[in-house]
Amino acid sequence: MRITIKYEASWRNSFLDGSNNEPLPKGGRTFVGSMTTLGKRDNQGNYPNFIKREITHDTVMGVLNRLIGDQRKLYQSRNCHKYFFSGLEEHISFNDQQNQGESINTEMVYIRNMEGNTDQNSFTGMIKSNDPVFTSDYSNIFWGVLTLDIESLCRFIVDESFQVSSSKQFDPLNALQTLDELNKLKAIDIEMVKNALDILQKRFSDATYKIVDNKIKPIELYCSALYLQINRLSQKYDVSLALTKNGGLAGISKRGYTPKDFMDRYTTGSKKPIWGNPYQLKEKRKGEGEVVSLLTKASGTLDILLNIPDDKAEQLKRMIDDAGVSSFYLGKKGLAYVDVIR
Numbered sequence: 001m002r003i004t005i006k007y008e009a010s011w012r013n014s015f016l017d018g019s020n021n022e023p024l025p026k027g028g029r030t031f032v033g034s035m036t037t038l039g040k041r042d043n044q045g046n047y048p049n050f051i052k053r054e055i056t057h058d059t060v061m062g063v064l065n066r067l068i069g070d071q072r073k074l075y076q077s078r079n080c081h082k083y084f085f086s087g088l089e090e091h092i093s094f095n096d097q098q099n100q101g102e103s104i105n106t107e108m109v110y111i112r113n114m115e116g117n118t119d120q121n122s123f124t125g126m127i128k129s130n131d132p133v134f135t136s137d138y139s140n141i142f143w144g145v146l147t148l149d150i151e152s153l154c155r156f157i158v159d160e161s162f163q164v165s166s167s168k169q170f171d172p173l174n175a176l177q178t179l180d181e182l183n184k185l186k187a188i189d190i191e192m193v194k195n196a197l198d199i200l201q202k203r204f205s206d207a208t209y210k211i212v213d214n215k216i217k218p219i220e221l222y223c224s225a226l227y228l229q230i231n232r233l234s235q236k237y238d239v240s241l242a243l244t245k246n247g248g249l250a251g252i253s254k255r256g257y258t259p260k261d262f263m264d265r266y267t268t269g270s271k272k273p274i275w276g277n278p279y280q281l282k283e284k285r286k287g288e289g290e291v292v293s294l295l296t297k298a299s300g301t302l303d304i305l306l307n308i309p310d311d312k313a314e315q316l317k318r319m320i321d322d323a324g325v326s327s328f329y330l331g332k333k334g335l336a337y338v339d340v341i342r
Contacts, residue, residue, distance in 0.1 A: 001306040001313040002342045003320075005063065010334035012296040013279070014051040015111060021058055021075050033111045035277045036120075050281045050293060053331055060094045060304055061085065063330065067338065068316070069323035084319070091307040098300040106294040111279045118271035121259045125269020129171040133242035138233045142242075143170040145225045146178045150188065150218055157196040157225055160232065172266035179257050182222050187215035200224045200254075207254035220255045227254055297334065317341055 015033035018025065032038070032049040042048050062074045068084060070077050077083055085092070133139060144166025148156060156162040170178075190197055190211060197216065201209065204227070209220055226249060233239055244250050244265070251262025260271050281293040306313065320341065330336035 001308060001316070002340075003064075003067075003304040003306070003338060004340040004342075005302040005304065005330070005336055006300075006339045007302060007330040007336035008299045008334055009105075009297045010299070010330045010336065011332040012053050012298055014053050014332065015279070017049070017051075020073065023075070033277075033279055034117055034274075035280075036117075038279075038281050047281055047283065052296075055094070055096045055302060055331065057089075057092075057094070059331055060092065060302075061089060063302075063328070063336075064092075064304065066328050067323060067325050068319040069325070084316075088306070088308055088312065093305045093307075095303040095305070096300065097303070098298060105297045107297055109279045109295045110276050112276040117274045118260055119274050122272040123260065123263035123267050123269065124272050125267040127172050127263075128266050128268060131172070131242075131266055134171055134175075136237065136239075136242065138237045138239065139170065140166050140168065142226070142229055142233060143175055143178075144168065145229050146175070146182065146222055148225075150193070150221075153218075153221060153225055154193050154196040157199055157221070157228060164229070172263060176259060176262055179219070179222075179252075179262075180259075183217075183219045183256075185218045187212065187217045190214055190216050193221060196221065200228075203228065204254045209255060219257075223252055223256055224254045226252060301339075302330070302336075 015031055016029040017032050018029045020029075032051070037049045038047065040047070040049060058074060064085065065072070065074065065077050070084075072080075078086075129135075133142070141164045144164040145153070145156065147166050147168060148164070156164065191214075193216070197209065200207075200221070204224060207224065209216060230239055230242065230249065242249075250265035251258050251260075264271050279295045283291055283293070285291050306316070308316075320338070325338075327335055327337045
């Protein structure tokens with residue numbers, strides 16, 4: 001028996017981790033199609049969240065079950081004692097042929113954000129410049145740490161008696177702008193800041209500083225220095241209103257900062273939701289430069305070959321006719337339909 005299926009624009013990428021052929025986790029399968037997730041590398045330098053899909057035996061079995069009106073997950077159908085294809089699967093094969101002259105298309109697709117993720121660099125509402133961390137007697141010398149050059153910063157970290165002198169008035173926006181500028185500074189050799197780094201590692205044992213090729217980014221030192229300064233100032237001033245409930249600095253960790261969390265504290269609105277993002281992976285390949293991978297769509301013909309007894313073939317044909325499935329997805333999205341049954 002042969003069932004010929006025509007399909008158009010079948011999506012060959014997946015946005016969810018895990019497998020559709022196993023029970024769903026408690027919180028459902030995780031969406032991995034966001035820009036942040038797509039760009040994550042594994043230990044081998046690959047991008048495991050840019051998932052490519054092809055037609056497999058499970059795909060074919062899912063189609064056959066769909067054609068006879070069974071809309072359960074494939075693993076659920078297989079676990080049923082009345083599973084129609086029980087003992088028949090090993091006699092079922094397939095041949096997937098792309099349309100001649102039609103290559104697999106790459107297409108820019110905009111994926112809707114279903115997890116409520118928020119924009120890393122945006123905020124909503126009015127800015128609250130009157131927060132105590134910006135209006136207190138110690139505000140200038142607290143934020144003044146960010147105005148130090150790297151040599152002075154190291155002296156500040158090493159010497160507790162070092163006095164920060166700054167007349168610059170900070171508010172949420174220029175504080176964030178200063179952090180952004182410091183974040184752009186290139187990594188420096190740790191030998192230049194060894195004494196300061198040793199002190200920070202002892203003082204903040206919970207922070208794992210990122211050292212690559214014996215270099216560290218200055219932003220990590222500046223953010224840790226802010227924590228050192230607020231601690232030193234607490235001996236003279238009441239800094240409790242400048243801290244979060246957990247005793248930290250809003251949006252700032254010992255190693256860096258997150259703009260959306262920083263501004264969430266100093267604005268009247270909530271974090272800005274991301275409504276979606278283009279599904280694309282940008283990677284730099286040696287000898288090729290930047291390579292952009294997009295979602296792929298394929299069109300073609302799928303022949304399902306069933307080496308089964310005549311009575312089973314007649315029964316299957318009758319069940320397909322009775323179910324009357326006109327069109328369906330092949331894998332993810334697209335359009336597929338039965339062309340011929342022989």
